[in-house]
Amino acid sequence: MLDDNGQPVNVTALLADLKKERSTKAALEEKNAGLRKRVQRMLIENDEVRVKAKNEV
Numbered sequence: 001m002l003d004d005n006g007q008p009v010n011v012t013a014l015l016a017d018l019k020k021e022r023s024t025k026a027a028l029e030e031k032n033a034g035l036r037k038r039v040q041r042m043l044i045e046n047d048e049v050r051v052k053a054k055n056e057v
Contacts, residue, residue, distance in 0.1 A: 001009045
């Protein structure tokens, strides 16, 4: 297998890079999901505080 410049391509190295990138992507997706849940909880808590404050006035 040759690249665009006619040089041989190391398929094993490419597969290793692909595996690493997929692993990194999965880790970032997991972190992103956790952060989304955290923001959602914070927004809910903020809304609860605002409603409570509004009811006290």
